[in-house]
Amino acid sequence: MSHESRVPGQIIISPDSRLGTRDSELRPDMSKTVKLVPPLTDADVEQLEMGDRVLVSGVVYTARDAAHKRLVDLLAAGKPLPVDLKGQILYYVGPSPARPGRVIGAAGPTTSYRMDSYTPTLLQLGLKAMIGKGRRSPEVIAAMVAHKAVYLGATGGAGALISQCIKEAEVVAFPELGPEAIHRLVVEDLPTMVINDCRGRDLYEMGVKKYARG
Amino acid sequence: MREIEVSRLTRAVKDAVIAANYEAGPDLLAALERGLREEESPAGQEIFRQLLENARIALEQRIPMCQDCGLAVVFVELGQEVHLVGGDLAAAIQEGVRQGYGEGYLRKSLCHPLTRANTGDNTPAVIYTEVVPGDKLKLTVVPKGGGSENMSRVYMLRPAEGWAGIKEKVVATVKEAGPNPCPPIIVGVGIGGTFERAALLAKKALLREVGAASEDPEAAKLERELLTAVNDLGIGPGGLGGRITALAVHLLMQPCHIASLPVAVNIQCHASRHKEVEL
Numbered sequence: 120m121s122h123e124s125r126v127p128g129q130i131i132i133s134p135d136s137r138l139g140t141r142d143s144e145l146r147p148d149m150s151k152t153v154k155l156v157p158p159l160t161d162a163d164v165e166q167l168e169m170g171d172r173v174l175v176s177g178v179v180y181t182a183r184d185a186a187h188k189r190l191v192d193l194l195a196a197g198k199p200l201p202v203d204l205k206g207q208i209l210y211y212v213g214p215s216p217a218r219p220g221r222v223i224g225a226a227g228p229t230t231s232y233r234m235d236s237y238t239p240t241l242l243q244l245g246l247k248a249m250i251g252k253g254r255r256s257p258e259v260i261a262a263m264v265a266h267k268a269v270y271l272g273a274t275g276g277a278g279a280l281i282s283q284c285i286k287e288a289e290v291v292a293f294p295e296l297g298p299e300a301i302h303r304l305v306v307e308d309l310p311t312m313v314i315n316d317c318r319g320r321d322l323y324e325m326g327v328k329k330y331a332r333g
Numbered sequence: 334m335r336e337i338e339v340s341r342l343t344r345a346v347k348d349a350v351i352a353a354n355y356e357a358g359p360d361l362l363a364a365l366e367r368g369l370r371e372e373e374s375p376a377g378q379e380i381f382r383q384l385l386e387n388a389r390i391a392l393e394q395r396i397p398m399c400q401d402c403g404l405a406v407v408f409v410e411l412g413q414e415v416h417l418v419g420g421d422l423a424a425a426i427q428e429g430v431r432q433g434y435g436e437g438y439l440r441k442s443l444c445h446p447l448t449r450a451n452t453g454d455n456t457p458a459v460i461y462t463e464v465v466p467g468d469k470l471k472l473t474v475v476p477k478g479g480g481s482e483n484m485s486r487v488y489m490l491r492p493a494e495g496w497a498g499i500k501e502k503v504v505a506t507v508k509e510a511g512p513n514p515c516p517p518i519i520v521g522v523g524i525g526g527t528f529e530r531a532a533l534l535a536k537k538a539l540l541r542e543v544g545a546a547s548e549d550p551e552a553a554k555l556e557r558e559l560l561t562a563v564n565d566l567g568i569g570p571g572g573l574g575g576r577i578t579a580l581a582v583h584l585l586m587q588p589c590h591i592a593s594l595p596v597a598v599n600i601q602c603h604a605s606r607h608k609e610v611e612l
Contacts, residue, residue, distance in 0.1 A: 185449060212400065213400060213401075213440065213442075214400050214440070215396075215397050215400045215402055215438060215439055215440035216438045216439075216440065217438070218395070218396075218438050221396075224396060224397060224400060224438055224440070225391070225396055225397040225398065225399055225400040225402075225440075226400050227399055227400055227401075229400075229401070229480065230480045230483070230513050230514075232513065252480075252512065252513070252515065252571075252572075253480075253511070253512050253513035253572070254511055254512060254513060254572075272512075272571070272572075272573075274380055274383050274384070274387075274571055275480070275512075275515035275571065275602070276384065276387070276398065276399045276515040276602055276603055276604045277383050277384060277386075277387040277399075278387070278396075278397060278398060278399040278400040278401075279387045279388075279390040279391040279394065279396045279397065279398055279399075280383055280386055280387040280390055282390075282396060283390065296451075297441065297451050298400075298440050298441070298442070310383075312376075312573070322573060323511060323512050323572050323573070323574075325574070326374070326376065326567075326569065326572070326573045326574025326575070327511075327566070327567045327568055327569070327572070327574050328567070328574070329374075329567065329574050330373075330374060330567030330568075330569055330574045330575055330576060331565065331566060331567035332565040332567065333565050
């Protein structure tokens with residue numbers, strides 16, 4: 120199925136699917152797997168809960184720290200952004216170059232905290248979800264609550280595996296940044312988990328508590 | 334004297350950076366298989382399965398395991414009976430890195446520290462050269478990822494803090510890193526020497542096969558103690574909670590000044606890439 124035929128928003132595939140990917144004891148009655156297709160509304164985000172497995176399909180935009188700085192600088196100068204972020208998903212990734220005939224190289228998530236200082240500004244503009252790895256700051260988590268947004272974790276270091284989910288890739292802004300340019304990707308079932316939902320909950324904190332000793 | 338043409342180094346480095354990025358070593362694959370068997374958390378098991386699948390895809394499709402193809406760190410052990418001809422050692426290695434990252438479709442991740450302008454070819458590599466007895470030249474090529482390097486630390490402890498202080502710092506470093514450096518990690522610990530030597534020891538400790546114990550029984554015992562302490566943090570694969578936060582702790586130690594106790598912790602993500610070549 121091509122992304123054009125997808126209905127934006129979310130489709131719950133399995134209201135009680137474990138798929139071995141979440142710890143069912145965290146919220147045994149509510150675990151679910153969700154297919155997510157942007158653009159997203161507040162109502163879509165509200166249904167996503169910490170620990171849910173989310174398969175992202177459709178368009179996502181890439182941005183690392185350098186691109187974030189450019190975006191925030193443009194806003195500060197009162198200039199328009201090269202992409203409208205309202206309802207969209209940003210994926211924190213700097214892919215490796217595509218071999219001839221391939222869509223993209225390896226494309227796993229980069230560490231998200233480097234984007235934290237820029238993120239609240241983008242959430243204010245209506246950015247609805249981010250895909251990355253690693254912890255977010257209390258300020259970002261608070262901004263996700265205030266603006267109804269969600270942070271999705273992809274598996275760090277699984278760049279070859281994730282590349283298989285990417286069907287189209289093109290640079291849409293800041294080509295001079297090379298791997299850090301903003302790419303428009305079309306993805307199919309990119310596997311992620313809800314780390315921070317729009318209620319301020321944090322899967323990293325909860326998961327570690329369960330397994331910590333002493 | 335044995336003559337070695339430096340162009341051989343260029344080819345060896347080029348091949349090594351490409352192979353290191355595409356081919357997970359048997360040591361790493363064995364450590365991931367063991368992790369999958371031992372991990373109790375379902376989310377953690379799923380991460381191990383994904384990483385094993387990732388390694389298979391990388392090998393089959395000739396695609397890097399991780400998009401962060403690393404800063405190339407090259408350790409050279411140069412036999413003192415070797416005479417290098419046809420150019421200089423460092424330039425030959427840098428050329429190998431340039432060719433490998435270009436021809437291998439590897440990401441160029443080096444930039445000016447202030448302007449952040451990309452150097453375009455992933456050079457300069459960081460090169461450590463040691464002159465050793467013999468007529469061989471050994472290269473160890475380590476593409477090192479930025480995410481895990483960012484979580485690494487050096488501490489200058491008071492000698493009174495001793496082993497308890499060292500252990501506390503190692504555990505605190507891994508705890509602070511949490512999900513950020515792509516756990517399951519490998520922890521390189523360097524103790525002693527000087528400020529910079531401790532860091533180099535920590536990095537060299539990572540060159541060992543994943544999970545191979547130190548040859549020094551005292552260090553091996555300390556490694557086991559640290560591995561237990563680190564895994565008791567419960568961070569787990571992907572930081573989602575679990576038993577296996579680290580696949581291994583590797584430790585190197587050497588004497589230090591009577592006033593000092595330098596300790597370095599170099600964090601390595603699960604994409605532990607290293608290739609050795611002997612010329």
